[in-house]
Amino acid sequence: MNAIGVDVGGTKIAAGLVSSGGELLRSVRYPSSGPPEKLLENIARAVLEAGEGSEVGGVCLAVPxxxxxxxxxxxxxxxxxxxxxxxxKEELGRRTGLNVTVENDANAAAWGEFRFGTGRHVDHLVFLTLGTGVGGGVIIGGELLRGAQGAGGELGHVTIQATGPRCNCGNRGCLEAMASGTAIRRRALELAAERPDSALGQLAAERDLLGEDVTRLAREGDEAARRVLEEAGVWLGIGVAGFVNVFNPEMVAVGGGVAEAGDFILEPARREVQLRSMSPSRDLVEIRLASLGVRSGMLGAAALARHPSGECVLGG
Ligand SMILES: [Zn+2]
Structure with a gap:
């Protein structure tokens, strides 16, 4: 039987009908703006359109x-x-007639990579998504780590620099404050001001810098842009080194928009892990790019959808 995964973001709702093999059969988009009643109506509409004409076992929403x-x-x-x-569950169940559950978006994305993506051959996976913020998910022995209240696995809010910049969560120096797309942009603006002759500095003088500008300029060989990514990669590695010691994962998968920077950010992260984490964990772990891109949340949510009996619709 198929399941529906719904990625509910700050601007859009994306619902996908997914087969037991992880194939995305149909997807539908609606805006997520407007009052609560409109949001519920649009989620329900997206779910019903995605599932039209198909037998659907359950629905899971991936929500930030x-x-x-x-x-x-x-x-x-x-x-x-x-x-x-x-x-x-109640509001959407009433509107769709389906069993609806809810999961954190990064946990859902981690589960997507674990079931269908780069982590499909491992049992112990740490997943990080580096975007505007930093989301995380941990899978240990094939089980998603949720903690006592379902709030576990918030890897982006581990402190890695005690006196670092303020994070959105209120703390200082979280991994999110040091290695997210937002942090990279902030650091890029600082370095652009320090080095006005660099390609980064010249572009910043012309227009607003975007995260993807930093990656592009790094590829073109600009030292300032490379340094921004190198620094973010070091902070990422400091965070990951801790996760490697705690979880002893076989793999750390890194996704999100920042991951487009590839080895500019992953290589320094791998170096830090080798320097800072312990053997044998550091010898086993592989740090690589996630493979599902923006679909990981939707696919993972579908794989977490449950029948009313509590059983996963797509097995697992
Ligand atoms: Zn934080």
Whole structure:
């Protein structure tokens, strides 16, 4: 039987009908803007259109923010405040007639990479998504780590620099504050001001710098752009070295927009892990790019969708 995974983001809702083999059979998009009633209506509409004419066993929503998974509620979602506090299982169940559950978006993406992506041959996976923020998910022995309340696996908010810049969560020097796309852009602007003659400096004088500019200029050989990515990679590696010691994973998969920078960021991260984490964990672990791109959340959510009995629709 098929399942539906719904990626609910700050601007859009993307619902996908997924087969048990992880094939995306159909996908539908709606905006996520507007009041709560409109949001529910659009999610329900996306689900019904995605599943039209197919037998659907269950639906799982991948949502950014802190989730109470047992209650299927989002308690805090800075980029999607309208979804907070809604009893999603009941409200969407009533509108779609389907069993609806909720998962953190990074956990869902981690599960997607584990079931269908770069982590499909391992049992112990740490997943990081580097975008505007840093999301994380941990799979140990084939099980998604959720913690006591479903709020576990927030790898982006581990402190890696005690006096570092303020993070969106209120703390200072989180991995997110040092290695996210936002952090890279902030550092790029600083270096552009310090080195006005670099390609980075020249571009920043002409127009606003974007994260992808840094990657492109690094590829073109600009030393300042390369240094920005190198520094982010070092911070990433400091974070990952800790995760390697704690979880002893076979693989660390890195996705999100920043991962487009590839080895400019992964190589320094691998070096830090070799320097800082312990043997035998550091000898085993492979640090590589995630393979599903933006589809990981939707595919992972579908693989986490459950029948009313509690069984996963796509098996597992
Ligand atoms: Zn934080």
């Amino acid at each position: 923010g802190f989730i109470l998974s047992k209650e299927n509620k989002v308690i805090f979602s800075p980029n999607l405040r309208t979804i907070e506090g809604i009893p999603l």
